[in-house]
Amino acid sequence: MKEVYDFLKKCGTFYVATIDGKQPRVRPFGAVDIYNNKLHIQTANTKKVFRQMQINPRIEICCFDGSTWLRIEATAVLDDNLDAREHMLIANPVLQKMYAANDGVGVVFYLEDAVATFASFTAKPKVISF
Secondary structure, three states, rough: HHHHHHHHHHHEEOOOOOOOOEEEEEEEEEEEEEEEEEEEEEEEOOOHHHHHHOOOEEEEEEEEOOOOHHHHEEEEEEEEHHHHHHHHHHHHHHHHHHHOOOOEEEEEEEEEEEEEEEOOOOOOEEEOOO
């Protein structure tokens, strides 16, 4: 999981895909954290992505560093723990301009049953499950 986290941080921006009814939706994210031995992402409960993950928690994440791409299949599980939100804000200080851990808006999800695949045109895929 640490290797996946490090790659996401290296890329800076990663893309989260959800389903809105029958229509796939993809949007850029940048906040990621490891808390309580789980990989977390952050959003706001006022956004459509939050509602989509509540209805269908199966998501995919994708990012590219210029030579290798990472695709993660996972279930997004809402972590309603104040400590998890605080940890996310400390790990991603840019979020502190928009959210507070107890503001009732910022939320974090951890990835469950995740399968991460590193791939490129020059090497065999590497799969990590967590």
